[in-house]
Amino acid sequence: MSIAQHIINERFYGAKSHTIDDVDIVASQPCGDNTLAIVRINSTLYQLLVDADGKDVLPTHVAEVAASLGTWRPSAGAPENFPTGPFRQLGAEQSNSSFITENNDVIVKYFRKLEAGLNPDVELLSKISECPNIAPVLGYSETTIGNRPYTLVMAQKFIPGDNAWAYALSTTGSSFAWDAELIGQATRNVHTALAEAFPTAVVPASTIAQGLSTRLESLISQAPELERYRQAALSFYGSLEGDTHIQRIHGDLHLGQLLKTPDRYILIDFEGEPARPLDDRRLPDSPLRDLAGIVRSIDYAAHFDGEHTSWANEATALFLAGYGSIDDQDILNAYILDKALYEVAYEINNRPDWVKIPLEAVERLLG
Template sequence: MFDSTTSNLTSSSAWANLIQDQDAIRFLETTILPPYLNSCRWFAGKARQQEHFRIRFVHEIPFRSDSYTAEKAYLIIVEAGYANGETENYLLPLSFIETDRPDVPDVLPKGIVTTAVFDQKPGLIVDAIYDERFRQVLYFNLAHQNALAQKTGRIVFHRGRGLAAEHIDAEVTSRVLPVDSSNSALVFGVPNQGETYFLKLYRKLFQETNPEVDLVSFLTEHSHFTHIPAYAGSLIWQQEGVPDVTLGMMQLMVENQQDSWNQTGDYLNDFLYAVPHRLFTIKEDVFDRVELLGRRTAQMHLALYSPESNDPSFAPEPFTDDYREFIIRRFESLLERRYTLVIDNYAKLDPLAQRLAWVFMEAKEMIDEFVNDFRHRPLESLRIRIHGDYHLGQVLATGNDFIIIDFEGEPESSISERKIKHSPLKDVAGMIRSYHYAVSAKLFGSTETEHIDPDHLQRVSERWYKLIRDTYMDAYLETIGSPHPLYKNNSEVNFLLLVYLLEKAVYELGYEISYRPAWVKIPLKGIMDVIREIEKIRIADPTRNSDLPLLQMGLLQTKKE
């Protein structure tokens, strides 16, 4: 039984019989887990009104040895219930380390769930990722593709092509990466090669496979695209009659000098320092890097284009009416919320942002017409699985090349939504917007340019951005090739790119108004660029019968220097 007068758990049962000790389970649910989970970076429910934590499932992971007692760890699935909204499920691996033995390992304080006594043996219940035995058995099971039967389903370990045959029985070293994020990261080293594999343990669970595992395993197993950390394996919870649940994925480690957001920031330094002297400077190697990223992006999309695939989740699809309505419903809801935000916060914006916001509001009918055009326009381009959250921060600079990471999709979307097929131009739009952010943030946020007129900075940043955008797009489209089934023609490419650029910039607008008002001008300028292109389409189309007036672009006119 447990001792309810103290914060530690005391049970007359052995740790190996935890599942049968319902009093201990209840004590964990009511007393131990609430404060512990709320201290974890990966627990996303801190801001919600919590009503309960319930251990819904307990899976057993036997250790290969019992060098310091307890012979197994548990993968517990914790349900977090809230006063409002849906419940969430989290993965928390637990192990028990006895503390009265000479070989007790050190455990970081954040890994200690509680002190405990099982069968008169004092110790610590810890997040098992901080237990070497647990890390070792994860690697062993994955390398040997084991399946562990459980009371509810089974835990299945898959080995991917990225795990070398000579490493299956290797005596690996392991550690936890000291990063705080929404998942946990473990690193494994093999003899004479150092740290070689990276295992991401997913904390928030969904009742279907993780899109990142789907995409990375597909690219590794079914294509020749090598600019990702290769898929080395995964662990899945399988139950009969319900979708699989992804618990973790292992990949090859890659050399990481920095992500491309930071690298682009470094490249922008020369440009930044020249601006106060009225010089426009871009080194040639900047264009080389942008061109290379454009090619790598196209190669990724070509690898994901799989018309012969037997897996329907990767077969290309047309622009169906259902897909268009999904995009339109989501965009119109987003747009309405952004109009409200702009109106409510207009007085807080700086003069440049106010001018941009005014034209954005004036363009409402034009945007509505553009959305209706998307609903009815004949489109022969195709949709495929894509990265889904593509920006400079998702690309690692490795020597003279790039590695693309983090295929989980949009963080605020459901798992089902992340698996929806889109035009690859949605990824392209994300990267283009990322370049716009890179230069705007650099120029508007640096001390070197704080005394320069904002209108001048706006013009200078636009010149840099347009050169980089065109360089990236030219390399991308050249690599895709023309014609290609993904894209009917240049007209459809341009139209679809505007759809996704507008959606992305409108999405960004909400974040900036709420958290970084000084940056509101960045997404507003992105919206404005799309609006200008929409108006060009209207003017150039002699068949268009529209009573909408032209936009008042004079509102954006800046003073002459």
């Protein structure tokens, strides 16, 4: 089979520009007419179900894969066994593969790119199951490779809802402010639950500034066009004063990570920024990073098609009002700047037609 030939066409494979030098099957077992495998491609592990040609076919055989190559660990009070199918795939293939049971009560997520350690999606949600703004974890599958645990699959209660990004774009001619306030309340509830379930700390603003400055250098290396903002951004970060508290957070929060239900918003996908190593994503960070993610996402929704600019400022204000008190507005603005700079680098390299949106935000923030 030629896994290398087919993997480059998969949405979950994020190294398409790199030459594949090595493919090593770390673990495998027959699964019907196919092979369930954990495969090391160059230095990264992936979970695949491959046919005789080496093409991934997991989406059409998920009922056969079940808990994959790992040990199923049900949550307290949840059914002991892995959810039974049949399943239907949730939307298009993304960085992971998600499926819903036939009676719409459980969603199963197969992690495709594997990293050592308990996946934050499982780790965080398992500890805040009583929070009304998350989908509780029903169980997960875990295996050991090289004496380290790897999360393969998780199951959650399925909560039907509309994607908040799509909903925001559907509000042409009307305000998104009421929904933005609900999103603020939901984000506060989740942050409060995480602060109660995991350790918190207080760090000087200079620590935050150093992290943002380091990231700026990385972004400039990816997009040299950002060089003209270096000094102003470093000056902005260097002016931060005081202390701020850190805790476990969502880590990659934007409107696409929220579901709108009839009475509240649900936060989903607690894995953090996929480009960051898992060990980094599990570190405490400022809740203001999550707020900055939503502020920037509202700005994108308001400006990306030019039909929603009228509610951008109102929605941002109501989102922050719904969240409640904020440690430090200057630190929040620094995180917003960091996010906008990241977006500029991303859009230059992926969607240059969109780069105007974050560029305008950068220039507003830097005056």
